[in-house]
Amino acid sequence: MLKIGHRGAKGHSPENTLASFEKAIALGVDMIELDLWLSSDKIPMVIHDETIDRTTSKMGLVTDYNAKELQHLGIPTLRDVFELVDNRCEINVEIKTFSATQAVLNLIAKNTFNQSKILISSFDWNALQEVRFHDEDIRIGVLTETDLDLAMAFAKFIKAEAIHPYYHLLTAENVEKIKEKGFKVFPWTINEPEDITFVKSLEVDGIITDFPERL
Incomplete structure (x- = not known):
């Protein structure tokens, strides 16, 4: 049975942060789960909510800010997480919005992270259908x-x-x-x-x- 760390190790560290993912790995997870929205410059950002109000010192939609601004607020990019995890565990990428689907697929395709260690999930089944349409594996x-x-x-x-x-x-x-x-x-x-x-x-x-x- 796989140990899957929700938003990293949300019970110990701020959710969906690099510190939380590192903590989850230290606790021996087989997989981490994370959530994705797009920045204003169409970069997949790791955050659960559509807004940054709850988890940062600023207010507004994730899409109101570019990736650099969001990173300064402690919100990592998906690329940041791939680099941190470095194939040490699997990653469950939950796509929160259909609009992020193609950007996520593009990043996965050109990243060195082992694709067999990535699992994409979503409540937006149209997004999942789009994923399968572009990638049969x-x-x-x-x-x-x-x-x-x-x-x-x-x-x-x-x-x-x-x-x-x-x-x-x-x-x-x-x-x-x-x-x-x-x-x-x-x-x-x-x-x-x-x-x-x-x-x-x-x-x-x-x-x-x-x-x-x-x-």
């Missing part, structure tokens, strides 16, 4: 917080590797069904010990958590 995870059957049907359609469900959706029966259809199960975001025990008992393939050491 890249690994894809289908995010869902509502409908597992729909997610499985879509995952089959785009030849995804995994389903990333909200963990409250999971039962022993539906996890078995997902695996029977050939998909891995990477639920999110599980932090409390009793929830971790329950989800582990379902024999999922990986757990996305703010506290990797609890796994």
